[in-house]
Amino acid sequence: MTPLINFRIIESESTFLDPRKGFSPATIRFQVRYDPLTGRTCHFSHFGAIRSQKLDLSRYHHADVKGFCPFCPEKREKATPRFSPDVVPEGRLARGEALLVPNLFPYDIHSGVAIMTDDHVVPLSGFTGDRLRDAISLGIDFLRNIADLDPSLPYHLMTWNYMPPSGGGLVHPHQQYFATAFPGNQFMDELAASKRFSHEHNQNYWHSLVNLEAEKGERYICQKGRGHWLAPFTSLGLLGEIMCVFPGVFSIRDLTDADMDDLVYGLLRVFRFYEESGIFSFNASLSLGPAGQDHFCSFFRIVPRTFLNMRDFAPDLNFFQAVLSEPVCVVLPEDLCRDIKPYFNNQ
Template identity: 35%
Template sequence: MGIKFQKKEEWFKFYDNQGNAIERKTEVRFDPLTGESSRLIFNPGITFTPPDYTDMAVQTGGAKCPFCPENLLKLTPIFPKDITEQGRISQGEAVLFPNLFPYSKHNGVVIFSEQHYVRLEEFTQKLIMDAFMAAQNYIQKIAEIDSEVHYVSINWNYLPYSGGSVLHPHIQVSASDSPTNYQALVSQKADAYQGDHDYFTSLYEIEKSLAERWIGEKGSVAWMHAFAPKSQNDFVGIFRGKYTINDITEQDWADFAEGLKAIFSTMTEQGFASFNMALMASMDAASNQPIHVRLIPRFTIGLLGTSDMNFFQALQQEPLTYKVPEEVAAIARQHFQKINE
């Protein structure tokens, strides 16, 4: 069957108040795996300005933050001993503990460091590695005590635009018996895919050969831009040959962190700072799909601070973007090339 990149153009014709004809194009793109559509809107003239939380960091940090050193050991809960005898999991500066208000059967929170406000450019390779290695450690401990859990993700809401309620940077680990809608749909479609390889390996090969949305690769971790994006940018990372969370090595996390820093630079150049990210992993030794990650920016529009989500995304479940994927990928390639120099 193979991978197909399908799109169609819709044209809207109207007139200005002088009677001059105007035509505007909307491009509808279809996800090559799920068939879901997203829409590209052209020439909106929108610019994006990254938020600065310096003043808010002063107001919310230290004694007022449950994740800062003053409160971390006093206010955060601890795991049962079958997860860890120490109550929490530590890796470098990263500390992982239970989520007080869980989203799933198992739900851990990982803080990156003691620093309350970490700007995108301040995230180091080691900070990222340690946080994700702590998350991996937690998932592996879950696997030892709960054989019913099959669906795992590592998720990141960065800054308030993303829905993050605490400024102190952290990620969340979710492990459940039940898949999210995204996990269920991607799993179903990927398992049904018929090609020379599994779906994500096929996607890697064709995107690399086309070089239109291709960004680059570091070690076993490859990056590209989604053909039918879920937001203004939609970065897809594939851990080639890594089918379960146990397959990811420390070197893989190092390569992932370096690539992620290049993605951060790409967003910064466009005026984005906040984002949502999800890494989809498996605990099933029979898994036949490589681990993958998706990252989209979050933002507000204009002087009113208008949300980046309206009825189209929230109720019609149709993503909109003002950015052309191929143009974003070209920006990202320049930043990615720097990490391989």
């Protein structure tokens, strides 16, 4: 049977006279890929030309760089807000080192920040399973409560900026948890396309995707519990994207503690891979769809971020992402999958 999911690649090339080679002709290949769900395009070019830059984390301890951090333990009580009693009677929620407080700069009606650690600067190796599990389970519990409290906000998100190249305003590790009616264009496009696919093919896209990727193998990393780790066919990140799809999870109601353990299991391995690849920063999200539907499955995605150089701290986003809404990626997903797979297989 022909797969219903179409992995479409347009291969192309550009030829010019290369000054580095005495102006002899040079031909550079690139690709445009279509996201098999949304149909959005993604450029793959500059292969290997951009590398993650090393961040000097010790710098962030210096008083002049650190500035005021409301998330450090000695400042939290006075500097972070409390939830109103009808939302969180305790005011703030705590688990292990994690503390969940309202966002002083809310993204929506119910917007929480999980301060993940007591330490102000935490390298990727400092994220233990306990630290990750405590923060994620605390944030998800908060969202579950909000889902009961306010069913008019159908979408639930965890988002995470880690370290300054990601756009994070504070280096102190923290994640955002919010319930919203407006989860962003990417989310809404994926939701609408999932519904369309289900309607047209009488199949769940995400179920078909993980089955097909597992069968093909070239972008499929592994299955852990109900989570399927893969390098998606198109990438939202310049240095590639890793995704974990939970085909059994449609809304926050379906996400179990075991799913969160499996997410942590994979994250620890992604972090180990990042560390050994010299990656110091990322953006990540966990998307949870509305209750009462069976076409949009939950997934986690993570993309590395970097400054292009440490001379003038040029960001890794340019006109493509800023004004053309086009992702650009310098790593082929198949290569990324090959490189990260040993980190999942060897333990």
